[in-house]
Amino acid sequence: MMQLSPQPPAESANTPPPAPKARILWAEVWCQIPYVCLLEQEGYEVITADDGEDGFAKALALKPDCIFADVMIGNLNGFEFLKRIRASEECATTPFLFFTAMSDKSHIREGFALGANAYMIKPCVWLNMLSTIDRCLKGETVLPDNFSENTHY
Numbered sequence: 001m002m003q004l005s006p007q008p009p010a011e012s013a014n015t016p017p018p019a020p021k022a023r024i025l026w027a028e029v030w031c032q033i034p035y036v037c038l039l040e041q042e043g044y045e046v047i048t049a050d051d052g053e054d055g056f057a058k059a060l061a062l063k064p065d066c067i068f069a070d071v072m073i074g075n076l077n078g079f080e081f082l083k084r085i086r087a088s089e090e091c092a093t094t095p096f097l098f099f100t101a102m103s104d105k106s107h108i109r110e111g112f113a114l115g116a117n118a119y120m121i122k123p124c125v126w127l128n129m130l131s132t133i134d135r136c137l138k139g140e141t142v143l144p145d146n147f148s149e150n151t152h153y
Contacts, residue, residue, distance in 0.1 A: 020045035022065035027055030052076025118142035
């Protein structure tokens with residue numbers, strides 16, 4: 001008589017989902033829903049905030065692994081939001097990425113002078129965004145393509 005090998009147990013409905021790669025806070029007036037959905041599909045937990053004040057409050061309360069913000073957000077612009085984050089005890093070292101249409105070199109320089117880890121200009125290539133997030137989570141600073149510190153503007 002032939003013996004059947006035991007079947008592996010089916011996954012239980014009580015099995016917890018895998019832990020997210022990282023918790024990202026996304027602060028923007030017009031939240032970039034396609035990017036948020038894609039990040040969630042990649043395994044990131046994404047928390048959204050409607051403006052800088054909301055983003056700052058959520059950052060302090062939820063302590064994300066990474067913060068995305070537009071320069072042009074309401075109630076507290078992106079630069080002021082970053083200043084508060086860097087001055088806070090809770091999130092001072094949290095990687096901060098600007099994701100904005102503000103592509104002027106003076107804005108980019110200001111963002112990095114205030115402590116941004118990356119400055120991505122909209123629209124951006126999806127794989128570049130993922131690479132930038134990974135690099136920032138490792139503590140790297142990521143300059144935009146074609147940006148040179150030696151260029152005078």
